[in-house]
Amino acid sequence: MSLLLVENIHKRYAEEAVLQGVSFQLEAGETKVIIGRSGTGKSTLLRCINQLTKPDRGNVWLEQAEVTSPKTNIHHVRSQIGFVFQSFNLFAHLTALENLRIGLTRVKRIGKRQATDRARAELSRVGMLDKVDAYPAELSGGQQQRVAIARALAMDPKLILFDEPTSALDPELIGEVLDVMIALAKSGMTMLVVTHEMGFARSVAHEIIFMEGGKILEQGPPARFFSAPEHPRSAEFLRKISDLYGQEGV
Amino acid sequence: MWESIWESLPFLLQGMTINVLLLLGIIAVGITAGLGVATLQIYGHWTLSGVAIGYAWFFRGVPELVLLMLVYFGLNQFGIRISPFLAAVAALGLRSSAYQSQIFRGAIQAVHPGQSLAAQSIGMTKLQMIFRVILPQALRFSIAPWSNEFTSVFKDTTLAYAIGVIEILRRARYLVARDFALTIPALVAVAVIFFVFVSAGNRGLQVLESKLYIPGFESKQVSRRA
Amino acid sequence: MEFVFDWSWMPLLATGLRVTVELTVGCVLLGGVLGLLLAIGRVYGGGIVSRLCSVYIQVFRGTPLLVQLMLLFFGLPAAGIYLSPFVSGLLALSMNSAAFQAEYFRGAIQSIASGQMQAGLSIGLTKWQAIRFVVVPQALRLVLPPWSNEVIYMLKGSSMVYLVSLPDLLGMGRVIASQTFRYFEILIVVAVMYLAMVLIITLLLRVIERRVRVPGLGTTGR
Numbered sequence: 001m002s003l004l005l006v007e008n009i010h011k012r013y014a015e016e017a018v019l020q021g022v023s024f025q026l027e028a029g030e031t032k033v034i035i036g037r038s039g040t041g042k043s044t045l046l047r048c049i050n051q052l053t054k055p056d057r058g059n060v061w062l063e064q065a066e067v068t069s070p071k072t073n074i075h076h077v078r079s080q081i082g083f084v085f086q087s088f089n090l091f092a093h094l095t096a097l098e099n100l101r102i103g104l105t106r107v108k109r110i111g112k113r114q115a116t117d118r119a120r121a122e123l124s125r126v127g128m129l130d131k132v133d134a135y136p137a138e139l140s141g142g143q144q145q146r147v148a149i150a151r152a153l154a155m156d157p158k159l160i161l162f163d164e165p166t167s168a169l170d171p172e173l174i175g176e177v178l179d180v181m182i183a184l185a186k187s188g189m190t191m192l193v194v195t196h197e198m199g200f201a202r203s204v205a206h207e208i209i210f211m212e213g214g215k216i217l218e219q220g221p222p223a224r225f226f227s228a229p230e231h232p233r234s235a236e237f238l239r240k241i242s243d244l245y246g247q248e249g250v
Numbered sequence: 251m252w253e254s255i256w257e258s259l260p261f262l263l264q265g266m267t268i269n270v271l272l273l274l275g276i277i278a279v280g281i282t283a284g285l286g287v288a289t290l291q292i293y294g295h296w297t298l299s300g301v302a303i304g305y306a307w308f309f310r311g312v313p314e315l316v317l318l319m320l321v322y323f324g325l326n327q328f329g330i331r332i333s334p335f336l337a338a339v340a341a342l343g344l345r346s347s348a349y350q351s352q353i354f355r356g357a358i359q360a361v362h363p364g365q366s367l368a369a370q371s372i373g374m375t376k377l378q379m380i381f382r383v384i385l386p387q388a389l390r391f392s393i394a395p396w397s398n399e400f401t402s403v404f405k406d407t408t409l410a411y412a413i414g415v416i417e418i419l420r421r422a423r424y425l426v427a428r429d430f431a432l433t434i435p436a437l438v439a440v441a442v443i444f445f446v447f448v449s450a451g452n453r454g455l456q457v458l459e460s461k462l463y464i465p466g467f468e469s470k471q472v473s474r475r476a
Numbered sequence: 477m478e479f480v481f482d483w484s485w486m487p488l489l490a491t492g493l494r495v496t497v498e499l500t501v502g503c504v505l506l507g508g509v510l511g512l513l514l515a516i517g518r519v520y521g522g523g524i525v526s527r528l529c530s531v532y533i534q535v536f537r538g539t540p541l542l543v544q545l546m547l548l549f550f551g552l553p554a555a556g557i558y559l560s561p562f563v564s565g566l567l568a569l570s571m572n573s574a575a576f577q578a579e580y581f582r583g584a585i586q587s588i589a590s591g592q593m594q595a596g597l598s599i600g601l602t603k604w605q606a607i608r609f610v611v612v613p614q615a616l617r618l619v620l621p622p623w624s625n626e627v628i629y630m631l632k633g634s635s636m637v638y639l640v641s642l643p644d645l646l647g648m649g650r651v652i653a654s655q656t657f658r659y660f661e662i663l664i665v666v667a668v669m670y671l672a673m674v675l676i677i678t679l680l681l682r683v684i685e686r687r688v689r690v691p692g693l694g695t696t697g698r
């Protein structure tokens with residue numbers, strides 16, 4: 001069975017139908033990248049998966065567990081889904097180490113010593129071991145985002161959701177975060193990434209999901225999507241991107 | 251019990267007029283002295299500025315009740331006859347002026363320095379600049395903290411009770427002295443009347459603020475007790 | 477005009493001073509706990525809880541402290557509840573302080589970016605856990621600067637208990653003055669003592685602020 005099954009998600013904000021029946025699935029070890037114009041509901045979709053936003057209609061399944069069911073312990077489910085925010089959202093009053101530790105001690109109920117070891121291991125994995133005692137305000141954007149990824153990893157999640165992880169970063173800092181994400185994908189982590197970084201999508205995605213107007217217009221492997229898109233809107237989108245990024249974008 | 255309070259309402263409200271008169275007197279003293287102290291602190295020689303700061307510090311640190319008694323009993327001790335009402339206006343007015351001087355100072359300093367540069371560059375005199383450019387902007391910055399001060403002063407007028415002013419609280423005590431069962435209703439009535447007046451006053455100031463509103467002009471919120 | 481002050485009056489004033497300090501510290505701490513709960517209720521509570529907290533805050537901020545004191549002092553016995561004068565005073569001052577502190581806390585909580593709460597929830601913390609471990613620690617630090625105002629205000633407010641016959645610093649001063657008729661001298665000394673306390677409080681809180689400071693917290697929320 002799929003690791004993640006998203007079924008017919010609908011979400012409406014006031015006058016606007018932000019998601020209009022989105023369905024797809026994710027197998028273990030897959031990396032899928034969602035692209036599309038800004039404001040097409042991509043972030044909302046991610047938040048519906050871990051219930052930070054409640055969809056109006058539709059279901060989400062994480063392996064056997066129905067996430068959208070009111071009977072499910074949502075906190076337990078969330079501890080199994082990692083979430084990386086566009087604005088990092090590191091806990092401002094805690095050091096990098098403590099940011100990772102709090103989920104381990106308070107949610108997973110692991111003892112302090114074990115939690116510290118685990119936290120250090122994950123920080124090392126993203127290359128931030130030398131900053132264990134730094135506060136978020138003392139770190140650059142790229143460093144903060146790497147700690148945020150480590151925080152998600154520390155919970156030993158079944159999959160990680162990335163909500164435009166590099167959009168708030170200065171250009172020269174994007175690379176260090178993408179490198180961590182590429183390494184993660186190659187190590188077999190299941191990832192669902194919303195991004196504008198086409199180079200990343202091209203190199204590690206198993207599938208591209210193109211969304212517009214609250215719907216999935218096209219899905220397919222990157223090789224096919226980037227060279228021979230089927231839907232007219234996809235082609236239009238790719239044209240605009242290549243105008244913007246030149247050769248590097250596509 | 252509650253019916254007799256209803257009947258005594260005019261009696262209580264008459265006392266409230268004294269509170270309102272106190273409020274007006276205190277605000278008047280507060281604005282004039284406050285503006286004076288603020289100007290002294292910003293534009294004055296450094297010794298005068300120090301005096302202004304000391305003045306503000308004294309009147310902000312000493313309890314209102316102590317000030318009231320200091321003025322009323324202290325002056326009387328030295329043979330100066332002063333009515334409780336005037337003593338209250340003086341004591342609380344000076345205290346308010348200390349707070350208001352800080353509000354005005356903050357507001358004047360919050361006006362962007364570029365404004366005065368621009369005013370001077372088109373040939374305005376210093377006086378013109380102050381009245382036509384600085385003050386109109388400073389005024390809008392003052393409204394939010396000023397409504398805090400207004401509420402605070404209004405509630406403090408009940409303290410005049412302590413030096414014998416026949417305001418609403420004292421009248422409520424008269425009612426209670428005649429009939430102890432009226433204790434809770436009388437005091438609740440005073441509280442409700444105050445609440446209504448304070449809310450009305452704040453609403454009025456909000457209307458004033460929206461009338462003076464200029465898009466894009468943020469009023470600086472001074473975090474203070476009301 | 478002569479200034480006469482007898483130092484033998486000091487012990488009596490000191491007794492009153494002790495009551496003032498106990499009242500002030502007590503009501504600020506009790507008011508702080510209640511105020512924090514009110515603020516949390518106001519921001520995170522459902523419709524009814526939020527509304528109730530809001531009403532409490534508005535009522536206690538919109539009516540004079542003296543009236544609240546009298547209501548508790550004279551009203552409670554009339555309703556059959558008998559508390560000691562000190563406890564009544566402490567209760568009234570605490571309930572008043574709570575309303576004002578609630579507003580300070582609310583401002584602090586609301587200025588903490590919602591992303592902090594979201595991040596807390598995303599790793600599986602419950603709402604209550606997120607409030608406790610993520611929002612409150614940050615709010616407490618943000619609240620320190622205006623909090624010193626609150627302590628000073630309650631210090632001054634505590635002087636009102638003299639009007640309900642609880643002998644604090646001012647009360648003792650009045651007792652001495654009514655016997656010696658040296659109002660001016662005694663009141664000036666009392667005023668100076670209050671000012672000294674204000675100074676101590678301000679310095680103390682500044683030290684505390686420095687000890688718990690976290691870089692980046694309190695400047696821009698991220």
